[in-house]
Amino acid sequence: MTNKAPKRRRENVPEIAEISRFTESEGAAAESERLLRLITDCSPVSICYCGADGTYKFVNKLYAERFGAHPRDIVGKTIRDVFGESGYADVEPYVGAVLSGKQVVFEKQCSSNPISPRYVWVTYEPEFDHTGRVAGFIGTVLDITEHKGTERELRESEAHFHGLADAMPHLVWTARPDGSVDYYNSRAQQYESITACENSSWEWRPIVHEDDLQRTVDAWESSVRSGEIYECEHRLRLSDGSFRWHLSRGVPLKNDAGEVIKWFGTATDVHDLRKTEQELRENDRRKDEFLAMLSHELRNPLAPIRNAIQAIKRIGPPEPQLQQLSDIIGRQVTHMARLVDDLLDVSRITQNKITLRKERLELMTVVGRAVEASRPLIDAHSHRLTVLLPPDPVRVEGDMTRLAQVISNLLSNAAKYTEEGGNIWLTAEVSGGEVVLKVNDDGVGIPAHILPHVFDLFTQAERSLDRSDGGLGIGLTLVRHLVELHGGRVEAHSEGLGKGSEFVVRLPKADGVKSKIETVAPAAVTTANCCRILVVDDNMDAGESMVTLLKLDGHDVRVTFDGLAAVESARDFRPQVVLLDIGLPGMDGYEVARRLRSHDETKDTCLIAVTGYGRIEDRERTFASGFDYHLTKPVDPGDVEEIINNLMTDGSNAPVES
DSSP states (O other): OTTHHHHHHHHHHHHHHHHHHHHHHHHHHHHHHHHHHHHHHTOSSEEEEEETTSBEEEEOHHHHHTTTOOHHHHTTSBHHHHHHHHHHHHHHHHHHHHHTTOOEEEEEEOOOOSSSOOEEEEEEEEEEOTTSOEEEEEEEEEEOHHHHHHHHHHHHHHHHHHHHHHHSSSEEEEEOTTSOEEEEOGGGGGBTTOEEOTTSOEEOGGGBOHHHHHHHHHHHHHHHHHTOOEEEEEEEEBTTSOEEEEEEEEEEEEOTTSOEEEEEEEEEEOHHHHHHHHHHHHHHHHHHHHHHHHHHHHHHHHHHHHHHHHHHHHHSOOOHHHHHHHHHHHHHHHHHHHHHHHHHHHHHHHTTOOOOOOEEEEHHHHHHHHHHHHHHHHHHTTOEEEEEOOSSOOEEEEOHHHHHHHHHHHHHHHHHTSOTTOEEEEEEEEETTEEEEEEEEOSSOOOTTTGGGTTSTTOOSOOOGGGTTOOOSOHHHHHHHHHHHTTOEEEEEOOSTTSOEEEEEEEEBOOSSOOOOOOOOOSOOOGGGOOEEEEEOSSHHHHHHHHHHHHHTTOEEEEESSHHHHHHHHHHHOOSEEEEOSSOSSSOHHHHHHHHHHSTTTTTOEEEEEESOOSHHHHHHHHHTTOSEEEESSOOHHHHHHHHHHHHHHOOOOOEEO
16 A cells, blocks of 8 residues: 555646646736737727637727627627628628638728718738638728828818819919929910829920020029029910910928928919010100100200390390390290200109219208299299298208209299299208208198199199199109108198198208308309300201300300311311210211310310200210210300309319209
């Protein structure tokens, strides 16, 4: 027995060990299953495992919840049991495919609710045993409803964009960050050679005119590199082979890091607009040429009239009635000349060609010059002009001629619209850093509907027979532009018809620097200062009347009426001064001046351009041709005598224009 007992114990040892190993294995499996379930239950994906017979071996919590059940309620049941007959019919083909060893991926709508349908992405992955037969399959189900919604919104947004783009009267395009165009709207059909490339991009270079291509490519590549807005005007070829001008523009869409993620652009047909602009520029050029020619033709007859009046005053006896008539003619000539100047000034303003010659000026001097220019019109209407200026010197920085023109235009405007014997006041004061000038009158006033437009071009109160001297309606326009060029502003006020008007000009005040006060030298010249003068003018009346005036002052004068004769006469006569018209037959005044400067006998002669052309470019051309002075017709004889006086007294011969 003793021997047997130990034997039995030895025989039982393996059995106990086997039981122990089995128990440990069973515990490990349970732990593994617990961990597996813990992990899968935390997954956002529904997971299941089915055997080859279609029976569920494992499902995670999310999968069971899809059917409103607990995992233990599903494990052990077949797919048909869980889905039901109708539901199983939908997935049966996929189950059959995976059990045949194929991987299956499909999208499925799992809810029939049309208002809020649900969509899932299903994957069936087969599992094979050691013999290669399908032992079962793993299924995963991902809810993609939100993704589908986003996808639908993107499609709708893209459809809206394409619909909007197709409705636009432009060629609309988009491009990738590298600059390759990936979309054109339907307008692309109107253009030749826009073709699709292999990388889903579009080639646009063939439609650009060869003369514009390199400039276009450079501009686009520069914008792509810098991320800045792209803009370029170029000609694009249409499907009929014609070229039309387009304005192409591209705007970058950037992310939070400032990186370009997309380009949005348009190409707008501006061909007709450019054509219209060119026509307008051409019409504007022709208008300027017309105004220049008109001023020339108007000034030519004014010149001999003014000269004749001056001669009559010097020759004839001081008979009061003759003197009165001469003054009337003189005033009208001055008025006519001023209208011509206003026409040219409007042309200069519209082209931004007015250049100011600024200097520190004494306000009293500017006002004095303006009053002097306006006095004939004021006196003709028997107006009482009252001028009130600050007792202390007031300085402004500006162009003497233009500032005087501003004040003179306002005074003349007041005179035109104030009844005979009415009152005009010109006052000035310093307010803060501004000089405030006011021109008031007790005249007809300004209607309420005119007041907002009183500074617009060609705006006037209603004309009538008793307002025949109303002018061209450009004087106040000149005032506004000239004041603004000086950094100031102008206002108009009136309480209505019959209640007068007030114009207020505000200019920056200049402090701390001594002003330059212009003085005009006396026009008279003594016989001791007489000189040899050659007058050249194809208008015989203008030339001979000027000769008469100059001879009355004791000068030795000759006259010619064309350019070739002027050159020949100058070589023989050797004049000290030449009054030379520009528009001459045979040889114009510019060429005459160049030839006179090239000859030793006349190279130092003082050349004065006396012409009806008064534009800035005309003045620049006269000085470039060798002239010393530029005077526009009708020339004030006093200006000519002043130049001669300066020449004879100090030899001054600096270029001057008037």
